[in-house]
Amino acid sequence: MPRFALNDKDVVVIVGSGAGGGTMANELTRRGLKVVLFEAGKRQSLATFSQNPGEAFGQLTWLEPRSQSGTWDPVRTSPTLPAWHCRTVGGTTVHWTGATPRLQPDEIRARSVYGDIPGASLADWPIDYAELKRWYQVAEKRLGVTRRNGNPGMPASNNFKVMYAGARRLGYKRVHTNYLAINSRARDGRGFCIQQGFCVQGCKTGAKWSTLYTEIPQAEASGRLDLRSECFVTRIEHDPAGRATGVVYRDAAGVEQRQHARIVCVAGNAIETARLLLLSESGRFKHGLANGSDQVGRNYCHHVLSFVIGIFDQPVSFWRGAVLAGVVEDENIHDPRRGFAGGYHLELAMLDLPTLPLIGLPYGWGRDFASVIDNYRNMAGMLVNGEDLPRAVNRITLSTTRKDPYGLPVAHIHCEPHANDLAMRAHATGQGQKIYEAVGAKRTVVSSVPPATHQMGTARMSHDPGQGVTNAYGRTHEVPNLFISDGSVQTTAGAANPTLTIVALVLRQAEHIGREAAAGRL
Amino acid sequence: MNTRATHTGSLQSADRRSFVRGVGVLTGVIALGSPLAALLPSRAWAVELRVLSSAEAAALLAMIRTIAPHDTLDDAAYALVVNAIDGDAAGATESRNDLTAGIASLGDGFALMPEDARVEHLRHIESGAFFQSVRTKTLMVLYSNPIAWTHFGFEGESFSKGGYLLRGFNDLKWLPEVPLADSGAMPTG
Numbered sequence: 001m002p003r004f005a006l007n008d009k010d011v012v013v014i015v016g017s018g019a020g021g022g023t024m025a026n027e028l029t030r031r032g033l034k035v036v037l038f039e040a041g042k043r044q045s046l047a048t049f050s051q052n053p054g055e056a057f058g059q060l061t062w063l064e065p066r067s068q069s070g071t072w073d074p075v076r077t078s079p080t081l082p083a084w085h086c087r088t089v090g091g092t093t094v095h096w097t098g099a100t101p102r103l104q105p106d107e108i109r110a111r112s113v114y115g116d117i118p119g120a121s122l123a124d125w126p127i128d129y130a131e132l133k134r135w136y137q138v139a140e141k142r143l144g145v146t147r148r149n150g151n152p153g154m155p156a157s158n159n160f161k162v163m164y165a166g167a168r169r170l171g172y173k174r175v176h177t178n179y180l181a182i183n184s185r186a187r188d189g190r191g192f193c194i195q196q197g198f199c200v201q202g203c204k205t206g207a208k209w210s211t212l213y214t215e216i217p218q219a220e221a222s223g224r225l226d227l228r229s230e231c232f233v234t235r236i237e238h239d240p241a242g243r244a245t246g247v248v249y250r251d252a253a254g255v256e257q258r259q260h261a262r263i264v265c266v267a268g269n270a271i272e273t274a275r276l277l278l279l280s281e282s283g284r285f286k287h288g289l290a291n292g293s294d295q296v297g298r299n300y301c302h303h304v305l306s307f308v309i310g311i312f313d314q315p316v317s318f319w320r321g322a323v324l325a326g327v328v329e330d331e332n333i334h335d336p337r338r339g340f341a342g343g344y345h346l347e348l349a350m351l352d353l354p355t356l357p358l359i360g361l362p363y364g365w366g367r368d369f370a371s372v373i374d375n376y377r378n379m380a381g382m383l384v385n386g387e388d389l390p391r392a393v394n395r396i397t398l399s400t401t402r403k404d405p406y407g408l409p410v411a412h413i414h415c416e417p418h419a420n421d422l423a424m425r426a427h428a429t430g431q432g433q434k435i436y437e438a439v440g441a442k443r444t445v446v447s448s449v450p451p452a453t454h455q456m457g458t459a460r461m462s463h464d465p466g467q468g469v470t471n472a473y474g475r476t477h478e479v480p481n482l483f484i485s486d487g488s489v490q491t492t493a494g495a496a497n498p499t500l501t502i503v504a505l506v507l508r509q510a511e512h513i514g515r516e517a518a519a520g521r522l
Numbered sequence: 523m524n525t526r527a528t529h530t531g532s533l534q535s536a537d538r539r540s541f542v543r544g545v546g547v548l549t550g551v552i553a554l555g556s557p558l559a560a561l562l563p564s565r566a567w568a569v570e571l572r573v574l575s576s577a578e579a580a581a582l583l584a585m586i587r588t589i590a591p592h593d594t595l596d597d598a599a600y601a602l603v604v605n606a607i608d609g610d611a612a613g614a615t616e617s618r619n620d621l622t623a624g625i626a627s628l629g630d631g632f633a634l635m636p637e638d639a640r641v642e643h644l645r646h647i648e649s650g651a652f653f654q655s656v657r658t659k660t661l662m663v664l665y666s667n668p669i670a671w672t673h674f675g676f677e678g679e680s681f682s683k684g685g686y687l688l689r690g691f692n693d694l695k696w697l698p699e700v701p702l703a704d705s706g707a708m709p710t711g
Contacts, residue, residue, distance in 0.1 A: 051680065054666045092649065153704070156704075177705045177706060186709075195685045195687045196680045272571040285636060350700045357590075358662065366588070366589065367591055370591050398567055
């Protein structure tokens with residue numbers, strides 16, 4: 001692997017090695033560009049992944065503290081971990097469950113379709129659906145998504161049999177084993193899923209797509225990738241003209257370094273991406289880099305999330321098998337008669353021990369709480385994943401109370417769910433309970449709001465520089481060689497798990513960067 | 523099962539007489555015929571403590587049992603939580619003091635109170651830092667070891683056994699099979 005010089009002004013710096021950054025590294029090195037890829041975490045491998053959930057959590061998770069405020073559950077139920085994402089090479093693609101639904105046409109025109117909803121900052125995406133769809137198709141081929149392009153669906157697990165029978169009895173029609181970036185057959189040099197049940201701990205067979213063992217090794221093979229793991233970027237610098245000149249970072253030994261760059265792509269997951277822009281304030285950019293619109297960090301979306309558990313008289317053994325291999329798609333529509341705008345997916349989900357009592361139940365303790373866990377063998381589970389509305393007040397700021405080990409303020413998360421989110425949650429969890437009751441559940445349980453696993457919206461795309469941080473290519477309005485390459489750019493959340501959309505937008509952005517660079521405009 | 527050395531490592535065989543070095547000790551005996559016997563080096567177990575006295579450890583164990591009451595789950599599992607909390611507190615004087623003060627606030631005889639009285643007492647302190655930290659640690663440790671996994675049925679690590687593809691991920695028979703159009707055939711290679 002090459003090591004590019006710190007003063008090499010010709011490299012592209014990418015911050016973050018997950019779905020966005022890892023894919024971007026492959027796309028740009030493939031186009032002949034030199035890339036320095038920064039990752040705050042360590043590099044693991046199929047061999048070092050652990051199927052002890054507690055051990056894996058410590059190995060992969062972004063554990064730096066956050067502060068938080070607002071009215072959402074995690075302030076009370078998960079004070080030290082409001083968001084659950086990764087800090088490791090491959091980012092959150094190491095721990096994701098592989099669900100790859102597309103956003104729907106209505107969802108990227110939310111302002112036009114849902115209307116002007118008070119208390120929400122809805123906007124239409126600056127991209128046509130036909131354009132997005134074209135890139136979805138490229139991304140789905142890249143990731144080998146099941147049920148697309150002739151890739152067979154996953155076989156039905158016990159947990160899915162319960163969801164399927166109940167959902168069909170309720171009259172739902174679009175119920176299947178989900179679109180998954182998990183090999184149902186050997187392909188792309190990786191084997192098929194053997195239903196281990198430990199997607200979240202890192203897939204030990206590599207059947208699940210992760211940039212750790214697909215995009216990043218491909219980029220390394222180009223000879224043009226300099227991957228710097230355990231290196232934490234603290235600041236993006238710029239010249240007097242307002243062009244990014246490189247980044248300041250702490251190397252693995254904690255020593256401050258400065259890497260020059262011709263282009264900077266930020267893909268730190270929406271919370272850390274916003275934090276890095278805010279930390280990069282300067283005399284010219286007084287409120288944070290590329291933040292003249294005051295939109296950096298605002299409109300933080302994390303989906304309407306809730307687990308629904310059904311308890312039966314007979315065993316389910318729901319921990320066996322791919323975690324999210326099932327979905328009910330029928331409610332992913334905009335139908336205001338249900339009492340809310342936007343839609344949701346009901347996705348299959350299982351929770352290991354100890355994750356079930358930590359995030360999968362209503363917050364509590366004592367007999368009632370423990371009696372749910374007593375039924376672990378006879379439990380089926382699903383996850384509500386719905387569109388939450390963007391709000392200017394829901395935002396990432398720099399914490400005034402907590403600092404990281406380098407003395408920099410950590411991210412502060414403020415969330416006040418919109419009434420629409422609460423109405424959707426009530427409807428979705430109710431439908432989930434009905435699915436289980438339709439096949440004889442003797443008890444159903446609805447969780448508190450779990451820590452956020454999908455982070456979006458904190459540097460959103462807009463044609464209007466006053467309304468968004470980036471243009472339709474994720475290129476910041478104010479700093480022409482600074483790109484946002486993760487879920488931060490989503491103008492609205494939609495109900496789709498974000499990874500496929502992140503990859504599709506990054507593939508499109510990489511083509512744009514390649515074209516602009518070749519034309520001498522970058 | 524190759525878990526002895528790691529996950530139940532803090533439960534020592536009671537005939538190892540070194541625990542006298544600790545401040546306090548928790549001991550117990552696994553019931554005859556218990557499946558846990560395979561997980562532990564002997565039926566009798568002991569946890570050596572670095573901060574807590576035996577009486578304090580007993581009060582803490584009663585608190586943990588009140589937070590997560592599973593009547594037939596062996597005390598050995600709960601003792602792992604006591605051990606973890608004791609170990610966390612051993613590092614700094616402040617955390618030692620917080621822990622012993624928290625346990626003192628449970629009052630004399632807490633461990634011997636009926637469950638209703640323990641619940642009532644804990645309700646009064648449930649928003650405080652002491653209760654919160656014990657609750658979180660209880661969930662993280664109690665449900666995270668092979669003793670609990672055996673009890674609740676979670677089968678743990680599956681990679682070394684080839685996952686569940688041929689070991690029951692789809693063995694549920696009390697509901698109809700899913701049509702292939704909505705799922706997929708088993709992979710064959």
